[in-house]
Amino acid sequence: MLVTILLIDDDFTTNYLHKKIIIKAEIDSPIEVANNGKEGIDKLLAYNDTITDEDATVLIFLDLNMPIVDGWQFLDIYEEIKPKLHYKSNLFIISSSINPDDYDRAKSNNLVDDYIPKLLTVDRLKSLKENFIKIE
Secondary structure (H helix, E strand, O other): OEEEEEEEOOOHHHHHHHHHHHHHOOOOOOEEEEOOHHHHHHHHHHHHHHOOOOOOEEEEEEOOOOOOOOHHHHHHHHHHHHHHOOOEEEEEEEEOOOOHHHHHHHHOOOOOOEEEEOOOOHHHHHHHHHHOOOOO
């Protein structure tokens, strides 16, 4: 059961567009934004206090290039905290990076479900719903 979507990206316009696209894809879950990886980690840890269902899932869309804590640093911290989380998660890198090393590094990370080029699309979200996300 999808309980929330967390957009971790420092770009206001991208977050705004992604919210609109998620709504258009008919994914009816709360959407939260973290402007950097540290805020994202803080939100994930805070969800432990509010999410009590072990079948609950948080959908994470993570940008790579951000201030304070970037996407790669986030993944290192996330790996440490993930066993402490009381809920499930699906994590997708969503980036405008054209560096093939970023793509390869993301695809080889077992915490990352997929690498998605920016911007999200309705079709891409519908595919994610079918393949990764249990939505009730």
